[in-house]
Amino acid sequence: MTNNERFAGKVVLITGGTSGMGLAAARRLLDEGASVVVTGRDRERLDAAVKELDAAGPDADGRVLAVRGDAASPRDLDALMEAVRERYGRLDAVFANAGVASFGDMSATTEDEFDRVMDANVKGVYFTIQKALPLLSDDASIVINASWTSHRGLPNGSLYSATKAAVQSLARTLAAELGPRGVRVNSVSPGYIDTPMYRGAVADEDAAGIRAQVASRRIGTPEEVAGVVAFLVSADAAYVNGQDLIVDGGLVGAVA
Template sequence: MTDNARFADKIALITGGTSGMGLAAARRMLDEGASVVITGRDQARLDAAAKDPDAGDRVLAVRADAASLPDLDALMETVRERHGRLDVVFANAGIAVFGPVAEMTEADFDDAVDVNFKGVFFTVQKALPLLSADAAIVINASWTLHRGLPIGSVYSATKAAVQSLTRTLAAELGPRGVRVNSVSPGYIDTPMYRGAVPEDEADAIRAQVASGRIGTPEEVAGAVAFLASADAAYVNGQDLIVDGGLVAAVAEPSRLTMAA
């Protein structure tokens, strides 16, 4: 554990916590003192993610599909039995569905909406009875809700939906003392990113980023930890873009030229 114990005695739920940004956020909160509940659909990956030698019994891995309401009900009952409350919820579970709009199928649409929007909505809804008086919710959105991406019609729409949900929930839950914010990661080096980006396009994508590199899951985890902590006690209904300047700044022309 680091000297920073912002989450000492806190209970955090992280959906999609077996890899990428979810796993990095789980490790960050564990490192800062939290007890963490992680979910995922793959039992083997859950078992591997839960093996943190420094965490002791502070990790609980629960197999759950964020798009399944019965799974979410069972998850919350498990949390209630083990911990009795939640202080932090990172609604992170999501899937990548990309392609030209003309090629999107009904199955593509349903899969993306079920996990990326429905899953987030009902994760929060089912967690409400467990939330402590000063709980914090962080929703994983995306830079694509801020800037058009040609092959991102369905994916971007689901992320815009959860960012809108963030503002609505902040207004609705604020009187309870519960804060709700979102993070919008840019290009982050996760298994999902590596699976979606062809190797021959990596340089061109990196060249779009003002910082000149792809982000790390740990950098997003730092933003999530800030929003979930008392350091952000007066931050509510906001979207924190963690993208190396992808949305807000134009990359250096020479770097664009070299990647062309």
Template sequence: MTHSASRFRDKVALITGGTSGMGLATARRLLVEGADVVITGRDRSRLDAAVEQLAGGERVLAVPGDAANLADLDALTAAIRGRYGRLDVLFANAGVASFAPLADVTESEFDRIAGTNFKGVYFTIQRTLPLLSDGAAIVVNASWTLHRGLPGSSVYAATKAAVHNLAHTLAAELGHRAIRVNSVSPGYITTPMFHDALSDEEQAAVVPNVVVGRLGTAEDVAAAVAFLASAESSYITGQDLVIDGGLVAAIPPSAG
């Protein structure tokens, strides 16, 4: 899919967790295609660095905050209302990853992952709903792990299954306003979070499981999010788009 300098002209898009990886790539994509973008992040220095990388001037608004903190979400909503008065696109992307056997998961770690990945997404949508224009698009970042079991991912995968189901439910609930709600389920994507979770050797070891023979990029996901956020997908809602190079659905020839 090629870039269009006008596909999101006069649109306002919010990308949570927009300081790196898939969030930053999506912010860059929507900015290039004409949108004004709002990005969030917990780390002020990383947020400032992202703004510098985007180089969007007044078309970029950076708001520090934690997606799991409702006071921060209220401050985010107020900042968007003050600058733009509305939202047309929401990419609920902020998330954390942690992998451990079931027996080793602590209550505090459960609360941390569920707080960001599920509570954060849920209340980001709830708090920004009054700003969303009729006909707006919401895209939720889920994961391939909701489609295929991965040992050690019990909490992470469950939170991603929860937001995937949330997209189904809200597609029905918000349909009367023509607000479309979809999710994306990325596979192995080369982001800072991915590199933190897997060693170089582990990353190389998963490639043979991917039919297209490579790891995905943040730009691969950004292109899919842009499609689901655009008028090109105006008849698509309540769906999950798996962006995994065939990891879930197909067996590589070498493994056949």
């Protein structure tokens, strides 16, 4: 159940908003009255996401702005912020969600792969927030998409986990730095969530074993993460700052 008025008049930026958790968050916030700005690198996927969002309700059309670009490119981010400035003049929330996966034995990690993942998952998040700062309203909220892998070791996840630990730390640091402005910064750490990234990384024969690790005995949905993001950017979380909220069905904190 949603409250269609909770984000009325608010403007929210969601990077990596063309699928998975980003698209689910865009749908949820749009449904609750926000105007949403979504980004993605692939024009075809971006257009498909906009079509889906525009069809979300009778008043959704006109509250969606799609900007093609790479969150790891400062030049693309400059263009994104200019588009936001021209359309809305401000941002009330940012969900820094864009990122890539990388799993494999550390001994096989190349410098090119290291740079690719660090650029997308750390550099992109850092500069998305930096370049959004002039547009943020004084009571704005930032949510960074981290990961359960920064809380528990995952074999063959050294590079990916390092990037997620970095942005989780960034959320705490920026909460202290931006607190005097009234800007809150938190992170969300999803567990195994049924997204294209998850389906691309997990073989069918491994799915049952993964579910067995989760106390809830199932894989999470993008909509369940979106609900947590909506909470964190809402006034209901006005005194939640510098925190990491794990959304994993009991993967990390419960004994399965």
